[in-house]
Amino acid sequence: MSGGTVLFWRLRRNPLRRRADLVQAWLGLGLFLAALAATPVALFWSGDTAHRHYARTAQQQAATRQPTTAVLLEDARRHPEPGSAEERRTRYPVRVGFTGPGGTARTATADVRPGLPAGSTVRVWAGADGRLTGPPLDADQVRSRAMGWAVIGALAVQGAAAAAYGVAAGVLRRRTLAAWDAAWAETAPRWTTSS
Numbered sequence: 001m002s003g004g005t006v007l008f009w010r011l012r013r014n015p016l017r018r019r020a021d022l023v024q025a026w027l028g029l030g031l032f033l034a035a036l037a038a039t040p041v042a043l044f045w046s047g048d049t050a051h052r053h054y055a056r057t058a059q060q061q062a063a064t065r066q067p068t069t070a071v072l073l074e075d076a077r078r079h080p081e082p083g084s085a086e087e088r089r090t091r092y093p094v095r096v097g098f099t100g101p102g103g104t105a106r107t108a109t110a111d112v113r114p115g116l117p118a119g120s121t122v123r124v125w126a127g128a129d130g131r132l133t134g135p136p137l138d139a140d141q142v143r144s145r146a147m148g149w150a151v152i153g154a155l156a157v158q159g160a161a162a163a164a165y166g167v168a169a170g171v172l173r174r175r176t177l178a179a180w181d182a183a184w185a186e187t188a189p190r191w192t193t194s195s
Contacts, residue, residue, distance in 0.1 A: 020172045027168050035161035039154050046153025051146035054137060061136035070096035070124045070132075072116055073107065079114035090114055096122065100130035108132045 073095040079087040091111035100106040110124050110132055127133045137145075 018176065020176045024169055024172050028165055031161045031165050035157055038157045042153040042157045043150045046156075047146050047150025050149035051142060054142040054145050058137035058139075058142055064128045065125045065133055065136055066101070067123055067135070068098050068100075068126050069121050070098035070108075070110055072112065072118050072120045072122065073097055075118050076112050076114055076116040082115070087114055096124065096132075098124060098126065098132075100126055101128060102130075104130065106130055 076094045077092045079090055081087055090113075092114055093109045094112050094116070095107060096110045096112075097105065097107050106126075108131065110122060112120075112122050116122070125133050125135045
């Protein structure tokens with residue numbers, strides 16, 4: 001039997017239906033409807049909250065990070081598969097020199113494309129403290145992170161409803177089994193014969 005068939009079997013009148021079946025069916029239906037109603041709310045709320053958070057983070061990063069040019073102080077490693085798609089995505093750590101905030105000369109390690117010779121220039125981002133950092137979040141990154149949190153919020157509602165149903169079904173099952181044990185303990189002596 002499918003889940004929907006079992007749910008409606010538990011709701012309809014029949015001599016085999018126990019009170020626990022009816023409680024479990026109504027509980028399942030109620031949790032399903034509650035999750036159905038709460039999912040869009042959770043989706044919007046978590047996505048909106050995340051979007052506002054990451055938009056503020058992007059603004060703060062844009063205000064405190066500045067692009068600068070760095071010079072490679074050593075050759076970057078060569079990739080074992082030159083010209084491959086993997087080479088285009090790969091970055092290797094290399095010591096670079098750059099001018100930090102206030103015009104101070106600094107050195108650090110930056111990830112650069114494979115095979116760049118010493119003396120090549122690359123664009124890097126420096127924070128207010130003069131350390132190298134990543135670029136500020138762009139609009140696409142803010143949007144994708146917000147969408148990720150929206151999906152997590154929606155899945156959390158579904159997961160919470162499923163967990164609540166599972167716990168309640170387990171409690172009802174244990175009570176039903178305990179009632180059967182009690183009924184059998186009362187009935188068993190009448191079914192056994194003594195020799």
